Amino acid sequence: MIRARVLISGDPLSLSRGAEKTKLAIEAEISYYGLEDEIQVSYLTHADRTDILPIVMIYPEGVTYGPVTPEDGAYIVQEHLYKGRVIEHLFAPPEVLTGDIAHIPGRKGATYAQKRIVLRRAGVINPLDIEDYITHDGYFALAKALEEMQPEEVLETVKASKLQGRGGAGFPTGLKWSFVVQQPGEKYVVCNADESEPGTFKDRLILEGDPHALLEAMALAGYAIGAHEGWIYIRGEYALAKERLNKAIQQAKELNLLGDHILGSDFSFDIHVHAGAGAYICGEETALLESLEGKRGIPRIRPPYPTVAGFRGKPTVVNNVETLANIPPIIQNGADWFRSMGTERSPGTKVYTMLGDVNITGLVETPMGTTLREIINIYGGGMKDGKAFKCAQTGGASGSIIPPELLDVPMDFASMAESGAALGSGALLIAGEDTCIVDLAYVLLRFFKAESCGKCTPCRIGTAQMLEALERLRMGYGTQVDLDRLEEIAHYTKEASFCGLGQAAPVPIITGLRYFREEFEAHTRGECPTGVCPCSVKQKVKH
Amino acid sequence: MDAQLAQQTDEVIKHYGTDAEALVEILRDLNQIAGHLSPEHLLLIAQRLNLPSSKVYSVASFYSLINIKPLGRHVIRFCEDAPCHVAGGREVWEALEQELGIPFGETTPDRQWSLLTTSCIGACAVGPVMMIDDEIYGNLTPEKVHEILTQYREADKGGAV
Structure with missing residues (x-):
């Protein structure tokens, strides 16, 4: 080999x-x-x-x-x-990101290989065959937990692994679980499979390619926190994933890997699949819970947090698909194994969906702490058509804009936050030199305006006004007054919005202005430096 | 018509039960069968689930996969998000509007086409992307849009679709 x-x-x-x-x-x-x-x-x-x-x-x-x-x-x-x-x-000295060949400055102790934990079985096994899953270590972690471990030990292992939520916020998973354990009465495990950050499709691959991994993980979570029922909230557009999950649940029940007295133990656990009906906001966990209860997907006031009063008002753990997919290997191989990958503060791997101006687009799973330069050069095959790197946009629409200065920052939750950026949900939209920042911000804001649920004023009105200002800049009618207003509204919307959607909506503008202010200012003079915006077309016609 | 409407509705409700928790799923599935939800549908669901009709309407109007207005014979959902946009989505957007002669959000007067936008459908690696009914088309260009729409038009004429 x-x-x-x-x-x-x-x-x-x-x-x-x-x-x-x-x-x-x-x-x-x-x-x-x-x-x-x-x-x-x-x-x-x-x-x-x-x-x-x-x-x-x-x-x-x-x-x-x-x-x-x-x-x-x-x-x-x-x-x-x-x-x-x-x-x-x-080592070869580093160079600027251009061309289509990977040149990487190596780093001591860094693992460059694509390391698969979450995606290790996707594409390898037949997702419709439970036996195929079992022969690839499937349900071993659940069997191990039920036979050898007390629920507290499962919880402690997850805590010790320092696993962080992969939905974007990076909250410690073990800590979240322990909040629920402390609560009395009935509890629920809810999987947030409402993957809808634009440019993110990592969860779909897990759901479609390895559905049993999610079921096993939810059962483990249920065992650890003392829940007997799990719900998967899957977005309405993911019809294939829903079908496969339902099939997988049925298969697991037939083999007593779900249902009553799993594998002859005292632990019983059932999982239901609930499909959404098209609403980005339902990725926000409290809106998700509302929608799961058959209502409009509008965020709830917090506190109380879902860990105290979640689904049906009961203590609920809400975890992202990728987060959960890490649980079985952690239980199987131990917390030390998991901590041996990634960085000190953010162990493990991260799955990214890489898009835009790179030679190879698609999914990649790398250890936490891999830099953007490495990801682009190694897995993306370099920049497309020899373009120069201008910026990347992480975490779908709610991510931040990453300028060339931050190409060498290790990508983990804490390091990114310290650099004023966000790791987000795992989308990496790579933009080359011919991308216009104002145009990019416009498209992102158009999305947020459409998806704002309308509950709170700062988000509902703020997104509309920011979009209006960007539209004026794009068309070449904008002035410095518009730019000042845009910046002002962006800060108010970020500070005053009720939930994460409104708080994230202005981030592309705020980070865009931080790194590419001249480009915004050029638009106030009716100039689009990259020639993308309609204002530049008008100019061409005039001459 | 009314008998059919009641039958459709009851079949979906039979599957999900009459608990208010199932409202979103009932609405979505019924929408898929009926094409869109008429006021009669909504009223019937309200009765069966013992909910105020205002609540059923408020939920139905909230979600993008539930239509409370009739749509055209074919529904185009074009992804308007940033990854598709930077991959050439802007030109395709304009081509679609020109090709059909209507702006986004509308239905052609002959009721053949509805032109809608959708948020990310998770096919970003082949963007720009659109869905026509349940089919996904990727790597779109203005020329390809023309080709695809022509195929549909010809198939409709021949009565094949």
């Missing part, structure tokens, strides 16, 4: 600088250590950097060394491929 791939730049310039000798040296050293069957060596035909040739890239770590002499090549095999130690002093 191939465990590593070594790529050596083989373009004419690299060859003229001795790439062939480097390749021979690497191959000789590999055979010296007897690694031929595990490591594949090949030429990279196209490298777009000329300053560090020849380069040597090693996957799956995604480390780039360069320039590499034949002696360095032999040393790399010895240290990196044989002993597993990255060699910092041979």
